[in-house]
Amino acid sequence: MTSDxxxxxxxxxxxxxxxxxxxxxxxxxxTYAGDGVRPLFVRTASDADRLxxxxxxxxxxxxxxxxxxxxxxxxxxxRVGIVAKGCDVRAILTLIQEKQxxxxxxxxxxxxxxxxxxxxxAEIQVKCRACPWQVxxxxxxxxxxxxxxxxxxxxxxEDIKTIEALPQGERWRFWTDALSRCIKCYACxxxxxxxxxxxxxxxxxxxxxxxxxxxxxGNLAYHFIRAxxxxxxxxxxxxxxxxxxxDIPVDRLTRYLSGTxxxxxxxxxxxxxxxxxFFVTFADDDPEDFIR
Amino acid sequence: xxTKDDLLKLVGDAMTKGFAVFAPVRQEGGLLLARTExxxxxxxxxxxxVNTLKDVMLPRCETLVRFDLEKPGVxxxxxxxxxxLVFGSxxxxxxxxxxxDSILIDQVRDERYAGRRARTVIMSLACSIFDEACFCASMxxxxxxxTGSDVLVLPSGDRYILRAITEKGQGFLDExxxxxxxxxxxxxxxxxxxxxxxxxxxxxxxxxxxxxxxxTVSDNCVSCGTxxxxxxxxxxxxxxxxxxxxxxxxxxxxxxxxxxxxxxxAAHQPRVGRPARYRQRVMHKFKYTVDNVDKTACVGDGRCxxxxxxxxxxxxxxxxxxxxx
Numbered sequence: 001m002t003s004d005x006x007x008x009x010x011x012x013x014x015x016x017x018x019x020x021x022x023x024x025x026x027x028x029x030x031t032y033a034g035d036g037v038r039p040l041f042v043r044t045a046s047d048a049d050r051l052x053x054x055x056x057x058x059x060x061x062x063x064x065x066x067x068x069x070x071x072x073x074x075x076x077x078x079r080v081g082i083v084a085k086g087c088d089v090r091a092i093l094t095l096i097q098e099k100q101x102x103x104x105x106x107x108x109x110x111x112x113x114x115x116x117x118x119x120x121x122a123e124i125q126v127k128c129r130a131c132p133w134q135v136x137x138x139x140x141x142x143x144x145x146x147x148x149x150x151x152x153x154x155x156x157x158e159d160i161k162t163i164e165a166l167p168q169g170e171r172w173r174f175w176t177d178a179l180s181r182c183i184k185c186y187a188c189x190x191x192x193x194x195x196x197x198x199x200x201x202x203x204x205x206x207x208x209x210x211x212x213x214x215x216x217x218g219n220l221a222y223h224f225i226r227a228x229x230x231x232x233x234x235x236x237x238x239x240x241x242x243x244x245x246x247d248i249p250v251d252r253l254t255r256y257l258s259g260t261x262x263x264x265x266x267x268x269x270x271x272x273x274x275x276x277x278f279f280v281t282f283a284d285d286d287p288e289d290f291i292r
Numbered sequence: 293x294x295t296k297d298d299l300l301k302l303v304g305d306a307m308t309k310g311f312a313v314f315a316p317v318r319q320e321g322g323l324l325l326a327r328t329e330x331x332x333x334x335x336x337x338x339x340x341x342v343n344t345l346k347d348v349m350l351p352r353c354e355t356l357v358r359f360d361l362e363k364p365g366v367x368x369x370x371x372x373x374x375x376x377l378v379f380g381s382x383x384x385x386x387x388x389x390x391x392x393d394s395i396l397i398d399q400v401r402d403e404r405y406a407g408r409r410a411r412t413v414i415m416s417l418a419c420s421i422f423d424e425a426c427f428c429a430s431m432x433x434x435x436x437x438x439t440g441s442d443v444l445v446l447p448s449g450d451r452y453i454l455r456a457i458t459e460k461g462q463g464f465l466d467e468x469x470x471x472x473x474x475x476x477x478x479x480x481x482x483x484x485x486x487x488x489x490x491x492x493x494x495x496x497x498x499x500x501x502x503x504x505x506x507x508t509v510s511d512n513c514v515s516c517g518t519x520x521x522x523x524x525x526x527x528x529x530x531x532x533x534x535x536x537x538x539x540x541x542x543x544x545x546x547x548x549x550x551x552x553x554x555x556x557x558a559a560h561q562p563r564v565g566r567p568a569r570y571r572q573r574v575m576h577k578f579k580y581t582v583d584n585v586d587k588t589a590c591v592g593d594g595r596c597x598x599x600x601x602x603x604x605x606x607x608x609x610x611x612x613x614x615x616x617x
Contacts, residue, residue: 063514
């Protein structure tokens with residue numbers, strides 16, 4: 001039951017915050033006006049009472065780990081608590097794999113998940129279909145009962161397969177149509193928990209590697225570079241597309257490339273925190289000789 | 293009094309007379325204010341388009357000059373000087389233009405902006421509906437406000453009243469042969485649910501540049517540019533040269549105070565970190581523009597609230613800044 005989980009979550013977070021470790025916890029609360037859901041920073045026990053848990057908890061809160069105030073807190077030796085669904089936990093584990101944060105710096109409050117939706121009345125997100133992470137794989141505390149989790153039906157790759165099935169020319173048109181809408185607000189990059197470069201290549205001006213203009217050419221360059229940079233790293237949380245104000249399905253690019261890496265190398269990011277990330281390792285028996 | 297069909301026919305007539313028409317059109321990316329050549333594609337039943345009139349007046353990318361090594365010198369890129377009609381944008385967006393006019397025409401004259409303004413007729417459609425993010429009334433405007441519009445279209449039952457607001461608007465109606473008639477009673481403007489009291493904010497900002505509140509008030513913000521790019525009054529821009537081996541162009545593109553490179557100079561970044569950059573956004577809207585042109589750079593259209601992926605709410609932040617604690 002949702003409300004059971006919400007109550008258990010409030011109680012657990014209150015307990016943690018009263019104990020003082022961690023003393024900053026990111027969870028979900030209500031929007032300022034209305035019943036929508038948005039991130040909530042918990043610093044006191046009364047903040048904890050404002051937490052919510054329902055199927056509107058779509059945001060991947062681990063994106064806050066690499067920015068103020070969480071990052072500052074971690075750098076000073078503090079620990080940060082994160083309320084996380086199974087998919088969000090994969091982003092946290094990827095950050096640990098990539099040595100951006102230490103496992104000890106983050107207190108994972110995992111919550112069992114029945115799927116989330118973007119807005120009231122919307123369908124359960126495509127990413128949630130056939131989700132193998134309804135019970136988070138790694139956590140410090142678990143809210144919810146594993147036994148009560150019911151599988152979510154459907155094909156999580158349906159949207160990607162639809163585009164893949166198009167002839168090349170139409171596929172190109174699909175992406176040029178979509179990306180010509182891009183206004184370069186960089187919401188996709190900022191929402192992404194794994195786009196944490198301190199200086200993005202789009203911001204480099206000496207030399208300027210890619211076009212800054214939100215023209216089709218500049219937009220293609222930005223999105224293709226971002227997609228390549230997330231190959232084998234994207235954990236399919238879909239936050240980039242949710243954040244996009246002009247509905248460009250950018251997550252299909254990054255999810256597709258993570259699928260390609262998994263197919264070719266059998267690697268899935270964010271599963272085992274001790275595993276070496278895909279891009280920093282190679283196998284002695286790799287069939288390609290350029291890598292040796 | 294006009295029916296919806298009459299209105300759309302009027303837009304069609306304007307197209308025939310050579311006006312390039314921008315109007316709310318439902319497209320793949322949502323409901324956008326976009327160029328259309330088909331009056332039938334215009335959507336009038338919505339709260340607000342995702343983008344604003346700024347897209348028409350201060351485009352997100354415009355080429356200023358081109359250069360070519362083989363032909364030394366630069367070529368100024370002139371714009372199509374044709375007339376433009378914006379039909380069906382909302383009063384809040386038009387009010388945004390009034391603020392931009394003070395900054396980009398009265399304060400420092402931006403020829404390209406001023407040129408577009410002069411040849412564009414703004415025909416706003418007054419609002420009969422609103423949503424929980426709308427707060428134009430608190431900013432001194434309202435669902436039927438005429439600020440910035442040339443012609444205001446007011447709903448009256450299932451018909452519409454056309455009211456010329458400026459000489460340009462009257463000229464447009466005359467040119468299109470819209471007869472002057474005794475004005476009927478428009479519908480009562482709806483009363484918005486959301487209100488915010490901004491009476492104390494300017495004074496607070498004047499003396500609280502270093503307030504510790506800035507540190508936590510924007511916790512939720514992830515520093516994307518959605519609120520800026522969808523704002524009718526944000527107008528900061530960057531000038532960039534984009535060149536190939538022998539040819540290139542100088543473009544003006546939107547810039548945004550959320551970005552880490554914003555105002556970064558050769559040796560110094562005066563606004564380090566998100567709290568300082570979010571403060572810039574609030575200060576620019578509610579203090580600096582007031583100091584410079586005596587207008588608050590916010591029209592209460594609520595797009596920054598509606599479209600923020602992480603629930604940042606400017607009304608809540610304004611309340612928190614001036615409030616206790």
